[in-house]
Amino acid sequence: MQPEILDLQNITKSFTESKIPAVNNISFTLQQGDILALLGPSGCGKTTLLRIIGGFEYPQTGEIKIADRKVCCPMTWIPPEKRDIGIVFQDYALFPHLTVAQNVGFGLKLDKHQTKKRVADVLNLVRLETLEQRYPYELSGGQQQRVALARALAPQPKLMLLDEPLCNLDIQVRLQLREEIRDILKRAGTSAIFITHDQEEALAIADVVGVMRQGHLEQIGTPEEVYSHPASRFVAEFVTQANFLPARRQGNIWQTEIGDFEIDSKRDRDTGEIMIRQEDLILNPDTNAKVKITKRRFLGREYRYCLETASGREIHARTMTDTVLPEGISVKISIVDNAVKVFSE
CATH class of the missing domain: 2.40.50.140 (Nucleic acid-binding proteins)
Structure with a gap:
């Protein structure tokens, strides 16, 4: 069995304007190299949980370890930039005035030669090596998303966080890109958490699926387990229709x-x-x-x-x-x- 890359214990987060916790006592572990899809309807808490793992939200209770290192507990708080994570947002967040290569290399703390080699490596990984001198406005939506993925992979993070990265793309591009994202992450050997509200997308991309409802983790397991043996009526209805x-x-x-x-x-x-x-x-x-x-x-x-x-x-x-x-x-x-x-x- 692979070592654990992520360990969450009893994570709870409430916002003052709501009586219902956005994230309610969630615990799970993720093995090195696995892709976890957090699936659920809008407002179920999946993005809040992702932000807590990334260090952008502070939970009221609980503990988080990334690669066996405590990044969040009552006595410890490691900021996002020091958690060794990569993040891909819904809107790509590319710098419009920088080329593809410059976007991918932005923030790398390497010398010029090493940066150039690392940028070339990840652009080859995402199959964009011929587009390194183009600007974001010259790319399709799917190409821009692959640039964002390459930029997040460039520092070789231990864990990738992807917040509904395909939601702004048309259906044909989504179908193609979801397969590419899985292949890219597997070739890179990078563990990832993928947020989606699309059942088919979650089942196709993930090694592990977690279904959330009103801040609770209703069920977590392989796609086959969640689909064939739903733990609750909600999971059965939401995942299998x-x-x-x-x-x-x-x-x-x-x-x-x-x-x-x-x-x-x-x-x-x-x-x-x-x-x-x-x-x-x-x-x-x-x-x-x-x-x-x-x-x-x-x-x-x-x-x-x-x-x-x-x-x-x-x-x-x-x-x-x-x-x-x-x-x-x-x-x-x-x-x-x-x-x-x-x-x-």
Whole structure:
């Protein structure tokens, strides 16, 4: 196992204008070389937590270690410039009057020859070695973001902090650049924390995903763990965009209006909600069924169906394009094996 690059213990931060802590008793560790995506809706505290790690906010309680060095505790406070971190902002924060090479080399405490070599190395890492003499206004948004990433990597920080770095880019550039950012960080061997509210982005980039809600860390784990085994209804709804249906238990059978499902649940209550991911619903035409297709949307690689149950509840299903069902027909629903999870009310 790799050594820990970051250790947070019981971090809490409150602002005077709010009764609810922006960050509430958060603890976790990050291994050397891993990328952590902090995921959550706007206002959940993820940017405040990033600023605390970076040294731009002071928590009321807690302790932070970066590379086994205490940078924050009741008796210690290390300022941002001495924490050995790199930061990439949403707006790139490039100097418009400096060339790409000058932006990347800005702040490096090396002699002229060493600075030139280090700038060349990181520009090669981000594949911008032919653009070193251009100015920021001569670059695309994606190129400007790679310059910002190169500048943050140039001092060889132990930890990178990226605050929604892709939010100002169009969708095609985002899709390409998120893969490039992961590849660049992995080639550099740099650990990173990546802030996003985009579920797909977090799952694609990160080795570890932390889901935040109202200042709490609801769940932290691998992308597969968080997606397949959500720890709470909020995580299930936010990350997987699943369907939820009221259910009543009879033994191991949970009864719903679309069918009965056997679930090995340790919960004591006899009522709850079952979670079914959209891609786990199997649709078969059946004139006697009580579920109808009201809408079908083509999404390129798949179809998304809007379904109406007998009670008028709306649920959704996603299928590959080899399954084409017309709007208005009734369908019988079945579920992929072991794909149903129950949450107590």
